[in-house]
Amino acid sequence: MHSADLFARAQAVIPGGVHSPVRAFRNVGAEPFYVQSAHGSHLRTFDGVDLIDWVGSWGPMILGHAHPSVANSIRATLESGTSFGACSLPEVELSEEICRRNPWVEKVRLVSSGTEATMSALRLARGFTGRSAFIKFRGCYHGHADSFLVAAGSGALTHGHPSSPGVTADTAKDTLVAEFNDLDSVRAAFQSRPGDISCIFVEPIPGNMGLILPEPGFLEGLRLLCDEHGALLVLDEVMTGFRVGPSGAAGRLNIRPDLATYGKIIGGGLPLAAFGGRRDIMDRLSPLGPVYQAGTLSGNPLACAAGLALLRELTPEVYLRLETLGARLEQAIQAGIQGKPLQFQRIGSMATLFFHNGPVRTFADVDACDKEAFSRFFRLLLEKGHFLPPAQFEAFFVSTSHTEQEIDRLATDAIACAVAALS
Numbered sequence: 001m002h003s004a005d006l007f008a009r010a011q012a013v014i015p016g017g018v019h020s021p022v023r024a025f026r027n028v029g030a031e032p033f034y035v036q037s038a039h040g041s042h043l044r045t046f047d048g049v050d051l052i053d054w055v056g057s058w059g060p061m062i063l064g065h066a067h068p069s070v071a072n073s074i075r076a077t078l079e080s081g082t083s084f085g086a087c088s089l090p091e092v093e094l095s096e097e098i099c100r101r102n103p104w105v106e107k108v109r110l111v112s113s114g115t116e117a118t119m120s121a122l123r124l125a126r127g128f129t130g131r132s133a134f135i136k137f138r139g140c141y142h143g144h145a146d147s148f149l150v151a152a153g154s155g156a157l158t159h160g161h162p163s164s165p166g167v168t169a170d171t172a173k174d175t176l177v178a179e180f181n182d183l184d185s186v187r188a189a190f191q192s193r194p195g196d197i198s199c200i201f202v203e204p205i206p207g208n209m210g211l212i213l214p215e216p217g218f219l220e221g222l223r224l225l226c227d228e229h230g231a232l233l234v235l236d237e238v239m240t241g242f243r244v245g246p247s248g249a250a251g252r253l254n255i256r257p258d259l260a261t262y263g264k265i266i267g268g269g270l271p272l273a274a275f276g277g278r279r280d281i282m283d284r285l286s287p288l289g290p291v292y293q294a295g296t297l298s299g300n301p302l303a304c305a306a307g308l309a310l311l312r313e314l315t316p317e318v319y320l321r322l323e324t325l326g327a328r329l330e331q332a333i334q335a336g337i338q339g340k341p342l343q344f345q346r347i348g349s350m351a352t353l354f355f356h357n358g359p360v361r362t363f364a365d366v367d368a369c370d371k372e373a374f375s376r377f378f379r380l381l382l383e384k385g386h387f388l389p390p391a392q393f394e395a396f397f398v399s400t401s402h403t404e405q406e407i408d409r410l411a412t413d414a415i416a417c418a419v420a421a422l423s
């Protein structure tokens with residue numbers, strides 16, 4: 001059985017053959033491979049190919065695949081059952097751990113996906129403030145709930161549908177779009193709906209239009225504008241939470257959100273996400289308050305056990321190691337791309353190589369990238385045994401399971417493939 005056979009079978013019963021669009025590799029002009037197994041930093045495909053994985057399941061695999069602590073924890077918990085639809089110990093322990101590591105999370109609720117987390121946080125922000133509209137940023141991605149599929153990033157942008165059919169005009173009118181790193185555009189959005197903005201929703205370090213860094217003062221400015229207008233600041237840390245530091249981007253950049261959303265790492269590779277924040281806001285949730293939110297698999301014991309085991313492994317030494325590996329990669333790549341229309345951006349263990357001449361700081365910069373060159377780059381790098389996200393508008397991830405040799409190999413191969421893709 002080969003990947004091509006599986007993809008043919010899949011296309012007969014699954015739209016586009018995939019359960020999430022970016023996996024189809026369509027915009028990079030390739031066919032997807034099927035993963036047979038994954039250990040540490042490596043994937044093995046059904047075609048017998050060994051790949052170094054820089055996607056890491058889009059973020060959760062911060063320690064690499066099948067980490068023994070996570071696997072053992074899942075195994076041990078499995079013996080007691082897989083889902084109860086009733087309260088259990090792992091959900092309490094994971095919730096405590098999330099609150100302990102993020103002091104602004106006074107209370108947290110667990111859900112099953114990042115989309116659910118952001119959708120629920122937005123409803124809560126609206127319910128708490130009694131306001132309808134909210135501000136998001138062009139190119140930021142917060143999952144695929146209707147309100148967020150307006151000028152969205154990630155797969156929506158990659159596949160050319162940043163605003164999706166099926167989202168009604170009535171829904172979209174309450175989503176105000178501002179420009180990342182441009183406080184004036186945020187002020188204008190506030191002015192357009194005086195007294196009706198419930199919250200600003202933002203990836204503090206966007207990873208869903210490639211990795212963009214907030215400029216000094218931008219996030220602080222958002223905090224001030226929220227306070228000035230009585231709106232909530234919601235940081236979407238699904239990608240950055242527990243990734244760029246033990247308390248995510250909020251901790252690393254010293255920005256205090258009212259609410260925050262988490263996913264990916266906190267489930268240890270199983271479907272789990274969360275939203276949390278100020279006690280007075282969170283207590284508006286049912287059953288304490290009137291804002292409704294629920295889920296049959298919320299707080300699933302297996303997912304909580306996996307997440308808890310992973311979080312307990314994330315010591316200061318782990319973050320130091322990730323920082324060291326990320327810096328090593330950056331140094332090598334920067335040296336090799338000097339003078340070329342390429343831009344490497346990184347924070348900690350997240351990074352993107354943009355096909356762009358000069359810094360990428362706004363959506364306009366992102367939009368100007370050479371996507372054709374990126375497609376060639378992706379295919380060339382895959383041939384050399386590296387799996388990078390199959391899209392320019394994504395970040396890739398270094399894990400503690402990557403070795404120095406693999407980092408150096410990626411740098412060498414990425415430079416060579418990028419130069420080849422340009423010509």
Ligand code: HOZ
Nearest residue numbers: 020021022058154155208
């Ligand atoms: N949300 C993930 C990071 N942008 C992508 C996952 C997917 O689209 O399948």
